[in-house]
Amino acid sequence: MLDKLDTILYYSMTGSGSAFFVICDTKKSLLNVQKMIKKQKKAFWTTIAKTI
Secondary structure, eight states, X not given: OGGGOTTEEEEEEOTTSSOEEXXXXXXXXXXXXXXXXXXXXXXXXXXXXXXX
């Protein structure tokens, strides 16, 4: 699903697999990804963070 979106720069799981992260170039892209994840898995918790 995510590999089909050209707005995603990078995505991966943490080493233990307890978390998954996505890096996009715009906030709008992240909001779209967040919406897609929520549609597929309602129980998943998502948040958007900005690197410093």
